[in-house]
Every structure is written in structure tokens, then in C-alpha cells.
Amino acid sequence: MTEPPSPWWLDAPPSRPLRVAGGIQIHSTRGSIAQTWWSARFIEVLESLGVGGRLARGRSYARAGQILELQVDAGAAVARVQGSRPEPxxxxxxxxxxxxxxxxxVEQALADDAWYTATLLAGGMPPEIEQLFGSLGLALFPAGGRDLSMDCSCPDHAVPCKHLAAVFYLLAERFDADPFQVLALRGRDRETLLANLRARRGGGETAEDTAAQSQAAPLTECLDRFFTAGPGLADVGRIGSSPTPPDALLDQLPAFPIAVRGHRVADLLRPAYRALGEQPD
Incomplete structure (x- = not known):
């Protein structure tokens, strides 16, 4: 008994992507793409999903420059990939x-050990940082596909498809060059993290503290109460049995090197200071 022919879409050769000019092309032409341990950890997640030939086609897409743009922000990497259809x-x-x-x-734990700060400032990722996250009940890298949300507008039913795989490989190469992009996916960009680490090690304000202060009301909106006297300020100068004499300032001045008709300058000015002090408020 002969077997029925397989559906035509299973025997159809893979479609060829439309070639693009100016796409983002990874530098690796053969072999492993990830060159650092942190990039390799990220690629492990992709390869653990076991989608067969789609990984190979994804590498081909990444090496051919089929990715038109890639943006890494807190919580997501978004890209446009040119496939076989006109619309990427x-x-x-x-x-x-x-x-x-x-x-x-996390930042306090990093700041408590100068090794972490020094390695990050030098553009590296200390291997112990993964265990540091784990000790706080957090994960730096996704443990598997369930920790990721993956979406592509192509009609392929497999997840990840070759377009998603291509983005994974490009991300791995980006991570090789800049490990802070790994941390950016978890919600902390390079500038904020380093500023907070310096502040925590130096006892200064973190970026969150500075942001909170920047949300205070502008000075122009609180001029009527900005210089309001605090409790007891009105009593300054009245401590003791009598107020401070208005000519007391003259006693704090150094002696003038000259005299006017045999009189000290301070003594000549004293009646005027006392007269000013007697003026009504």
C-alpha cells in the first residue's frame, strides 16, 4: 500500500529573503557568534528551544544583513527583519x-564590592553577577523560552521563527560589545546604573533621588512662602533682657587708621546707627 503524498507546503523549498542594502550585518561569518560568557548564556536559551533548521536560517539572515533596525530598551528588543515579502x-x-x-x-549589592563596579566600568561583566542576582531571588538571564515573550509578524507558526532567531544572534553580538544592554533589558540603562553605583559607594544621591527632587514645584510658584520665617526666628536678636544694640556692628570693625579731628570714625558713626535703630518698623 502506497503512502499518500505529503502536503505540498511540506515539500516546498524554503523561500528566499529579499536582499536589502544597508542592513545590520553581524561580523561573525562562521562558527560561534557569542564571544563572551554572557552572550553565550543568552544564546543557550534560544538553542534550548530546539527549532532545528530555523536556527541555521536565522544565522544566515543575521550574517546577510537582513535585519533593518534593532532597538534595545527596558523590557524589549524590537526589530524589523526583511523576509521574502516586500513588507519587513x-x-x-x-x-x-x-x-x-x-x-x-541589586545596586547596593554591587556597590558593596568594588570588584563589580570596577569590572562594569571597564566594560566587562563579572561572572559572579549572575549568582549575585540569584542571591536576591532575581534572574539576570532568562531560564528558558517561558521567561521570554517572542513575537513576529511573519506567517510561520514556529516560535522562534528564523526572523526571531536572527534577532537573537544580533543581540548576542551586541551584548559582546556592550554588556550593559543585557542589564538594559532588565530595566536599568548604563548611565543610571553607573551613576547609582558611584552615589552608593560615595554616599551621594542616586538617580532616583535626583529625579524626585526635579519634580518639586518651581521656585517661581512658591516665592510667597519660600522665605517664611520658621518657628522662633522672630525672636532672634531678642535673647536675654534687651535687643541687640543697633551700633553693635561698629564694635566688630577693625580700627580705622585715621581720625577725624581727633575722634575715632566709629564714634562719629555711632549716633547715626543708633538713630536708625530708633526708627519705627
Whole structure:
């Protein structure tokens, strides 16, 4: 008994992507793409999903420059990938971000050990940082596909498709050059993280403190109460049995090197100071 022919779409050769000019092309032409341990950890997640030939086609897309643009922000990497259709596909790789409380704990733990700060400032990622996140109940890298949200506008039913795989490989190369993009996906950009680490090690204000102060009312809106006297300020100068004499300032001045008709200048000015002090408020 002969077997029925397989559906035509299973026997159809893979479609060829439309060639583009000026796409983002990874530098690796063969072999492993990830050159650092942190990029390799990210690629492990992709390869653990086991989507076969789509990974190879994704590498080919990344090496051919089929990715038109890639933007890495807190919680997501968004890209446009040129496939076989005229309209490029929209690709998104999402990762859960951490809030202020979680990042405050991470930053304090990093600041407590100068090794972390020095390595990050030098553009590297200390291997121990993954364990540091884990000790706080957090994960730096996704543990698997369930920790990622992956979406592509192409008609392929497989996740990840070759377009998503291409973005993964480009991200790995980006991470090689800038490990801070790994942290950016978790919600902390380079400038904010380094500023907060310097502040915590030096006892200064973190970026969140500065941002909170910048939200205070402008001075022009509170001039009527900005210089309001505090409690007890009106009693300054009246401590004791009598107010401070109006000519007391003259006693604090150094002696003038000249005299006027045999009289000290301070003595000549004293009646005028006392007269001013007697003026009504």
C-alpha cells in the first residue's frame, strides 16, 4: 500500500529573503557568534528551544544583513527583519523588567564590592553577577523560552521563527560589545546604573533621588512662602533682657587708621546707627 503524498507546503523549498542594502550585518561569518560568557548564556536559551533548521536560517539572515533596525530598551528588543515579502516583519523579544525596589537591592549589592563596579566600568561583566542576582531571588538571564515573550509578524507558526532567531544572534553580538544592554533589558540603562553605583559607594544621591527632587514645584510658584520665617526666628536678636544694640556692628570693625579731628570714625558713626535703630518698623 502506497503512502499518500505529503502536503505540498511540506515539500516546498524554503523561500528566499529579499536582499536589502544597508542592513545590520553581524561580523561573525562562521562558527560561534557569542564571544563572551554572557552572550553565550543568552544564546543557550534560544538553542534550548530546539527549532532545528530555523536556527541555521536565522544565522544566515543575521550574517546577510537582513535585519533593518534593532532597538534595545527596558523590557524589549524590537526589530524589523526583511523576509521574502516586500513588507519587513516586525519582531519583538520581551523580557520581564525589575522595579525600583529590586534594582535598589541589586545596586547596593554591587556597590558593596568594588570588584563589580570596577569590572562594569571597564566594560566587562563579572561572572559572579549572575549568582549575585540569584542571591536576591532575581534572574539576570532568562531560564528558558517561558521567561521570554517572542513575537513576529511573519506567517510561520514556529516560535522562534528564523526572523526571531536572527534577532537573537544580533543581540548576542551586541551584548559582546556592550554588556550593559543585557542589564538594559532588565530595566536599568548604563548611565543610571553607573551613576547609582558611584552615589552608593560615595554616599551621594542616586538617580532616583535626583529625579524626585526635579519634580518639586518651581521656585517661581512658591516665592510667597519660600522665605517664611520658621518657628522662633522672630525672636532672634531678642535673647536675654534687651535687643541687640543697633551700633553693635561698629564694635566688630577693625580700627580705622585715621581720625577725624581727633575722634575715632566709629564714634562719629555711632549716633547715626543708633538713630536708625530708633526708627519705627
Amino acid at each position: 516583519y516586525r519582531v519583538r523579544v520581551g523580557l520581564t523588567t525589575y522595579g525600583k525596589t529590586e534594582w535598589a537591592a
